Amino acid sequence: MTARLSLYRKAEQELYKLDRSVKAQFYDFCHIFRKNPDQPGLDKKKLKGDSRIHRAKINQSYRALLTPTGVDADGTEHWLVIAVRHRRDVYEELQVAVNRVTGEIEFVDLAVVGDSALRRAGITLTPAEPDGTAPAVTPEPAPIAPEPEPTPPLLAAYDAGQLRELGVADQLIDLALAVTDSVELDQLLEGAPLLSKDILYGLAAGLDIEDVRKEITAPVELPHEPDPDDLAAALIRTKVTAVDEHVQAAIDEGDFRAWKVYLHPTQERIVHRDYSGPARVSGGPGTGKTIVALHRVKHLAERLPPGHNKPILLTTFTKNLTTDLRLRLSSLIAPELLARVEIVNIDQLAARVLGETTAPGPAKQRAYDNVALGEMRQLLAELDDRRWEPEFLLEEWEQVILGQSVPTRSAYFQARRAGRGRALTRPERNHVWKLIEQFTARLDKLSIETWSQAAERAARHEIERAAKIKARREYKEEIGGKDLIHRDDSSGMRYLEYRYRHIVVDEAQDLSPAHWKMLRAMADPTLPNDMFIAGDTHQRVYDHQVTLGALGINIRGRASRLTLSYRTTREILAQALRVVDNKQVTYDDLDDGTDSLAGYRSVLHGPAPTFIPYDSWDDELAGLVTTLTTWRAELSTDEHGVSRDPSGRIAVCVADHELVNQTMYYLFDKAGITCAELTKDGPKGTGEVHVGTMHRFKGLEYQKLAVVGASNGIIPRTSRIERYRTEDPPRYEREQRKARSLLFVATTRARDALTVSWHGKPSPYLPV
Numbered sequence: 001m002t003a004r005l006s007l008y009r010k011a012e013q014e015l016y017k018l019d020r021s022v023k024a025q026f027y028d029f030c031h032i033f034r035k036n037p038d039q040p041g042l043d044k045k046k047l048k049g050d051s052r053i054h055r056a057k058i059n060q061s062y063r064a065l066l067t068p069t070g071v072d073a074d075g076t077e078h079w080l081v082i083a084v085r086h087r088r089d090v091y092e093e094l095q096v097a098v099n100r101v102t103g104e105i106e107f108v109d110l111a112v113v114g115d116s117a118l119r120r121a122g123i124t125l126t127p128a129e130p131d132g133t134a135p136a137v138t139p140e141p142a143p144i145a146p147e148p149e150p151t152p153p154l155l156a157a158y159d160a161g162q163l164r165e166l167g168v169a170d171q172l173i174d175l176a177l178a179v180t181d182s183v184e185l186d187q188l189l190e191g192a193p194l195l196s197k198d199i200l201y202g203l204a205a206g207l208d209i210e211d212v213r214k215e216i217t218a219p220v221e222l223p224h225e226p227d228p229d230d231l232a233a234a235l236i237r238t239k240v241t242a243v244d245e246h247v248q249a250a251i252d253e254g255d256f257r258a259w260k261v262y263l264h265p266t267q268e269r270i271v272h273r274d275y276s277g278p279a280r281v282s283g284g285p286g287t288g289k290t291i292v293a294l295h296r297v298k299h300l301a302e303r304l305p306p307g308h309n310k311p312i313l314l315t316t317f318t319k320n321l322t323t324d325l326r327l328r329l330s331s332l333i334a335p336e337l338l339a340r341v342e343i344v345n346i347d348q349l350a351a352r353v354l355g356e357t358t359a360p361g362p363a364k365q366r367a368y369d370n371v372a373l374g375e376m377r378q379l380l381a382e383l384d385d386r387r388w389e390p391e392f393l394l395e396e397w398e399q400v401i402l403g404q405s406v407p408t409r410s411a412y413f414q415a416r417r418a419g420r421g422r423a424l425t426r427p428e429r430n431h432v433w434k435l436i437e438q439f440t441a442r443l444d445k446l447s448i449e450t451w452s453q454a455a456e457r458a459a460r461h462e463i464e465r466a467a468k469i470k471a472r473r474e475y476k477e478e479i480g481g482k483d484l485i486h487r488d489d490s491s492g493m494r495y496l497e498y499r500y501r502h503i504v505v506d507e508a509q510d511l512s513p514a515h516w517k518m519l520r521a522m523a524d525p526t527l528p529n530d531m532f533i534a535g536d537t538h539q540r541v542y543d544h545q546v547t548l549g550a551l552g553i554n555i556r557g558r559a560s561r562l563t564l565s566y567r568t569t570r571e572i573l574a575q576a577l578r579v580v581d582n583k584q585v586t587y588d589d590l591d592d593g594t595d596s597l598a599g600y601r602s603v604l605h606g607p608a609p610t611f612i613p614y615d616s617w618d619d620e621l622a623g624l625v626t627t628l629t630t631w632r633a634e635l636s637t638d639e640h641g642v643s644r645d646p647s648g649r650i651a652v653c654v655a656d657h658e659l660v661n662q663t664m665y666y667l668f669d670k671a672g673i674t675c676a677e678l679t680k681d682g683p684k685g686t687g688e689v690h691v692g693t694m695h696r697f698k699g700l701e702y703q704k705l706a707v708v709g710a711s712n713g714i715i716p717r718t719s720r721i722e723r724y725r726t727e728d729p730p731r732y733e734r735e736q737r738k739a740r741s742l743l744f745v746a747t748t749r750a751r752d753a754l755t756v757s758w759h760g761k762p763s764p765y766l767p768v
Contacts, residue, residue: 002034002035002036002075002076002077003033003034003036003037003076003077003078003079004034004072004076004077004078004079005030005033005034005079005080005081006069006078006079006080006081006235006240006241007080007081007240007241008080008081008082008083008105008107008238008240009194009239009240010082010083010107010109010191011064011065011081011082011083011084012241014083014084014085015084018062018084022058022059022062025058025059025062026058026062026064026084029042029056029057029058029064033056033064033079037077037079041057042056042057043056043057044056044066047065047090047091047092047094047128048092048126048128049091049092049093049094049095049126050094050095050096052067052068052096052231053065053066053067053082053094053095053096054066054067054068055090055128058084061086061087062084062085062086062087063084063085063086063087063090063129064081064083064084065081065082065083065084065085065090065094065107066079066080066081066082067079067080067082067096067105067231068080068231069105069231069232069234069235070231070232070235078232078235080105080231080235080238080240082096082105082107083107083109085111087128087129088127088129089111090111090127090128090129091110091111091125091126091127091128092125092126092127092128093110093123093125093126094107094108094109094110094111095107095108095171096108096231097169097170097171097228098226098227098228098229098230098231098234099167099169099193099195099226100164100167100225100226100228101166101167101195101217101220101221101222102167102195102220102221102222102237102265103222103226103233103234103237104195104234104237104238104239104265105231105234105235105238106169106193106195106196107193108169108171108172108191108192108193109191109192110123110125110171110175110191111125111191112187112188112190112191113175113187113188113191116184117175117178117179117184117187117188118175120178121174121175121178123175151180151181152180153177153178153179153180154179154180154181154182154184154185154204155176155177155179155200155203155204156177158177158203158209159177160173160174160177162209163176163177163199163200166199166209166212166213166216166217167195167196167199167217167220167221168195168196168199168200169192169193169195169196172188172192172196172200175188176188176196176200182204185200185201185204186605188200189201194264194265195216195217195220195265198216198264198266198564199212199216199217201564201601202215202216202563202564202599202601205599205600205601206598206599207563207598207599208598208599211598211599212599215266215560215561215563215599216266216563219265219266219269219270219560220265220266220269222237239263239265239268263288263291263292263295264288264564264566266562267288267291267292267295267562268295270292270296270560271292271295271296271299272299274528274529275528275529275532275558276528276558277525277528277530277531277554277555277558278530278531278532278533278548278553278554278555278558279529279531279532279533279555279558279559279560280508280532280533280534280535280548280555280558280559280560280590281293281532281533281534281559281560281561281562282534282535282536282537282559282560282561282562282595283536283561283562283563283600284536284538284562284563284565284597284600284748285536285539285565285567285568285576285744285745285748285749286565286566286567286568286602286701286748287562287563287564287565287566287600288562288566289506289534289535289536289562290325290328290506290534290699292534292562293314293504293505293506293532293534294314294325294328294329294332295332296504296532297312297314297329297333297341297502297504298329298332298333298337300312300502300504300529301333301337301338301340301341302333302337304337304340304501307340309340310339310340310341310342310500311340311500311501311502312340312341312342312500312501312502312503312504313341313342313344313349313499313500313502313503313504313519313522313523314329314341314342314343314344314504314506315343315344315345315346315349315503315504315505315506315519316345316346316505316506316507316699317345317346317507317510317511317698318345318507318510318680318695318698318699319345319348319680319681319682320678320679320680320681320682320696321345321506321507321698321699322343322344322345322348323681323682324682324699324700325343325506326343329341329343342500346455346511346515346519347451347454347455349458349518350451350454350455350457350458350459350515350518351366351454351458353458353461353462353518354454354457354458354461357461362447364447364448364449365447365448365449366448366449366450366451366454367448367449367450367451368450368451369394369450369451369452371448371450372394372443372448372450373390373391373394375439375442375443375446375448376390376393376394376439377390379435379438379439379442380393380435383435383438385435387431388432388435389723389727389728392422392728392731393432393435393436393439395420396420396432396436397436397439397440397452398450398452398512399420399512399513399545400412400415400416400417400420401415401436402452402453402455402456402512402513402514403456403512403513403514403546404416404513405456405459405460405514405517409430409433412429412432412433413426413429413430416550420545420730422728422730422731452512452514455512455514455515455518456514458514458518459514459515459517459518459521462499462517462518462521462522463517463521465521466498466521466522469496469497469498472496498522498523498524499522499523500522500523501523501524501527501530502523502529502530502531502532503519503522503523503530503531503532504531504532504534505519505531505532505533505534505535506534506535506699507534507535507539507698507699508533508534508535508590509535509536509537509539509540509590510535510540510698511546512546513546513551516546516548516551516553517551517552519531520551520552520553525552531553533548533553533555533590535590536595537588537590537595538580538595538597538741538744539698539741539744539745540738540741545588546590547588547590547591548590548591549591555590555591556591563598563599563600563601564601564602565600565601565602565604566602566604567604567701567748567751568602568604568748568750568751569602569604569605569606569607569751569752570601570602570604570605570606571605571606571607571608571609572606572609572747572748572750572754573600573601573602573748575608575609575747575754575767576744576747576748577597577600578767579740579743579744579747579765579766579767580597580740580741580744606752606753607752607753609747609750609753609754609755609756610754610755610756611755611756611757611762611766611767611768612755612756612757612758613757613758613759613762614757614758614759615759615760616759617662617709617759619759620708620709620757620758620759621662621663621666621667621670621708622670623757624652624663624666624667624706624708624757625666625667625670625671625673627706627755628650628652628667628671628673628689628706629671629673631646631650631704631753632646632650632673632688634704635649635650635703635704645688646688647686647687647688648676648683648688648690648702649702649703649704650688650689650690650702650703650704650705650706651678651689651690651691651692651697651700651702651704651705651706651749652667652675652689652690652691652692652705652706652707652708653691653692653693653694653697653705653706653707653708653746653749654691654692654693654694654707654708654709655693655694655709655710655714655715655717655742656693656714656717657693659693659708659709659714660677660691660692660693663675663691663708664677664691667689667691673687673688673689674686674687674688674689675687675688675689675690675691676688676689676690676691677690677691677692678690678691678692678693678696678697678700679692679696680696690702694742694743694745694746695742697745697746697749698745700749701749701750701751702749702750702751703750703751703752703753704750704751704752704753704754705746705749705750705753705754705755706754706755706756706757707743707746707747707754707755707756707757708757708758709757709758709759710743710756710757710758710762710763710766711758711759711760711761711762711763712758712760712761712762712763712764713760713761714758714763715739715742715743715763715765716735716736716739716763717739720735721735721736721739739765740765743763743765743766
């Protein structure tokens with residue numbers, strides 16, 4: 001007799017944590033079991049509590065818990081390994097069931113539930129293999145202690161019927177309604193099925209029951225109620241891993257690899273869904289937006305017809321994030337599929353479009369905003385015009401005139417200025433237009449072009465290209481669908497098709513209106529699954545306010561929200577949320593609505609972040625040396641005492657580039673700590689500690705992170721924005737919101753440990 005073995009997700013996680021010798025014995029066990037599941041040496045026996053669960057011997061100490069899931073026509077048995085654990089942790093009361101909402105197999109493990117919660121629910125656990133080594137002792141009667149005051153249940157607002165309807169496993173419902181604090185809830189949910197964990201944590205975090213139903217239950221709900229006794233059908237719906245040489249390699253690599261490739265069922269539905277138009281996924285830091293975007297690319301690539309072009313675009317705002325996306329995607333998909341994906345940052349994409357269309361000859365030099373701002377400031381000085389701030393004029397030009405491709409002064413009089421704050425009268429618009437005409441003429445004379453100008457030119461070209469494609473299609477329909485024959489390139493062969501079939505955007509909140517107009521014109525809006533957008537406006541750190549609907553990208557009815565953080569611990573998250581959770585501050589949803597982090601939560605635990613004041617900047621840097629030295633020692637050995645390299649796991653985040661230089665110099669000069677600066681192209685150098693500005697930490701994560709220089713006057717830079725408080729209050733609020741978002745991004749890059757320090761007074765955004 002032979003058998004086929006699969007691994008349940010929980011069993012795979014348990015294997016990650018076991019000693020290598022036990023893992024090796026588990027692989028031997030699987031080999032023996034597949035050849036003959038009834039081999040006497042396996043000592044396979046049913047548990048008394050649930051006859052569908054069997055325990056079998058891996059070695060003298062460890063047991064595999066398995067459930068049969070069917071038999072092939074040739075007699076091959078199918079078994080699912082649902083847990084791998086020490087024999088003392090195997091109880092008769094363990095249960096396996098089919099979830100009534102998802103139809104998936106769920107293993108309910110009460111072995112990790114706290115004694116007080118079990119006692120309140122009237123549950124007693126019976127060891128499946130009593131030691132029998134110690135003589136029975138009749139315990140002395142314990143003194144009767146006074147009954148403590150009853151504590152109200154944590155989820156007292158809900159009843160068993162509601163939890164059952166949402167999809168909580170039956171075996172957990174009474175226990176969930178009995179827990180009285182978050183510690184007991186953590187114990188209950190440590191071994192709980194994923195759907196039950198998400199629902200109960202969501203309710204405990206304050207997520208409204210209707211939002212739980214919409215955001216957690218509905219995306220994974222079957223259209224019909226499954227058969228609770230049909231484990232074979234349930235196995236098809238359950239995410240499992242076949243036990244072979246590939247799973248051995250994955251388990252040996254540990255759960256970091258799993259984090260990079262594993263999709264939560266809620267995320268999986270978002271990834272695999274067919275959308276009739278542009279779709280958007282949002283969520284706080286660490287909720288897996290980027291992972292969803294990468295798996296979306298994988299899903300789309302696998303469905304492509306054969307070909308040699310690159311019909312999928314994966315893009316984001318910064319170059320260092322593009323590099324990271326390329327590395328992560330290469331671990332997900334085969335090289336032949338990766339070759340079908342264009343991975344490029346948005347400005348490089350615009351430059352490529354312009355390279356195809358610009359006439360031969362000297363090209364304009366592209367300059368960043370600081371160069372353009374200097375030229376605007378110089379122009380105003382020469383004109384002795386003090387009516388407008390140069391920053392205001394530059395943003396008006398980029399966000400309104402370039403963002404909407406406003407061609408004339410009369411068109412500017414009618415242009416929409418949503419999100420710009422200060423209203424402009426018609427005479428004021430006329431004056432602004434004249435100044436910007438002089439400014440652009442100045443740039444032309446210097447043969448300079450900003451990246452925003454380049455994006456707007458590229459957008460215009462792509463819009464023209466899309467119009468030609470549409471015109472050709474309409475003409476083809478007029479002549480009865482006959483193929484059009486071209487005699488040379490000038491006749492428009494380039495305009496037969498759109499550039500891309502699918503476009504996937506990560507960190508979408510940072511793109512400008514011109515970027516979005518260019519992207520919209522690059523994919524056929526009449527085809528499904530044309531655009532997939534991942535972003536979080538709470539993490540917007542650039543002044544790019546957009547309304548996607550106004551740019552021809554309609555995401556209404558195709559938006560999803562992720563609320564569970566897989567990266568940041570609950571302790572870090574609680575403090576980070578206080579940075580952006582201000583009743584006076586609102587965040588948009590990339591359209592005409594508002595976005596929220598309601599229900600945003602984490603199931604991870606770790607040490608509480610530390611907040612440390614210092615008297616001076618030198619004192620703060622000296623304290624940083626002490627912190628980094630401690631962290632480096634902690635990360636230099638693993639739990640088995642094996643040496644490891646801590647490089648790249650520790651980072652220091654500061655507000656601006658001047659502080660980067662000061663920090664790196666001090667760390668090396670005073671403590672010999674080598675540093676690598678985070679640049680737009682990624683870490684520069686091989687130093688063990690990464691140091692960078694808050695902007696450079698977008699999309700990255702570190703085990704341990706220090707935010708230094710978080711002082712009032714630095715975050716935010718009071719000298720730069722204080723004048724707006726009275727002159728332009730909307731602009732002042734926008735600058736405040738951007739500074740909050742930067743600090744929020746910085747604090748949520750830490751996975752295990754976070755330290756925040758300042759000298760003088762702390763930033764007003766810090767929760768201290």
